Amino acid sequence: MSSGAVSADSDWDPDEHVRFARYRRAFDEVAPADAAALVARVLTDPDKGMASSAVCEFLDRRAAELLTDPGYPSWRLEMTGSVEVDDFSARRLNEWTLLRATTLDEPWDAESLLAASHWLQLHAAEKSSVMAVLEVLVESGRTRRIRNIAKSRLSVAQPPMPA
Known part of the structure; x- marks a missing residue:
């Protein structure tokens, strides 16, 4: 200091x-x-x-x-x-670590993502480009807003289907 x-x-x-x-x-x-x-x-x-x-x-x-x-x-x-x-600070640090995992496609699990706060789910929906993360949030995100953001980002992230 x-x-x-x-x-x-x-x-x-x-x-x-x-x-x-x-x-x-x-x-x-x-x-x-x-x-x-x-x-x-x-x-x-x-x-x-x-x-x-x-x-x-x-x-x-x-x-x-x-x-x-x-x-x-x-x-x-x-x-x-x-x-x-401090429970809140400890949780926030853990959620940043989960956000890092979902951003970098490091090991993570859907249960942890779905149990996470609104803050974390919203950030993951907005920032992650990992399709599995977006799919989990589209299906079971905490709010309609989170599900819609994930759905919008997932549709852009998905490769086009071969003809």
Whole structure:
């Protein structure tokens, strides 16, 4: 943490909006090697919802950057221990990993995709070009919107039938 914005108790502000803004700045400035420690520190904030939101915003940004990068698995391992104290952050990290698998056509299973949140199903429908992923979402996606997006993308992704 280059700014120390969240490391000193003397910097603690009773206003969660001020703390959230500090956390966002700290996440913007954190060196990759220090990110897991910062996540763990932010998740000690007494306002669990705000802390989880700040962490998930960071996870979303960083996971999106690394989604197809070979460095994703090691980054995920670094984050796993830090987020395990917060169910929402841990689930979001797991869902990014499932999204990566469905995007890169790595091993995944339909049950996990169908049990996933609306957020994950929508992202998979919008981003995956793996026909099996789109087929699962067309058949059993959580909402009509997810099913329709998957259907539209599947029709474009399918090769034309030979004459």
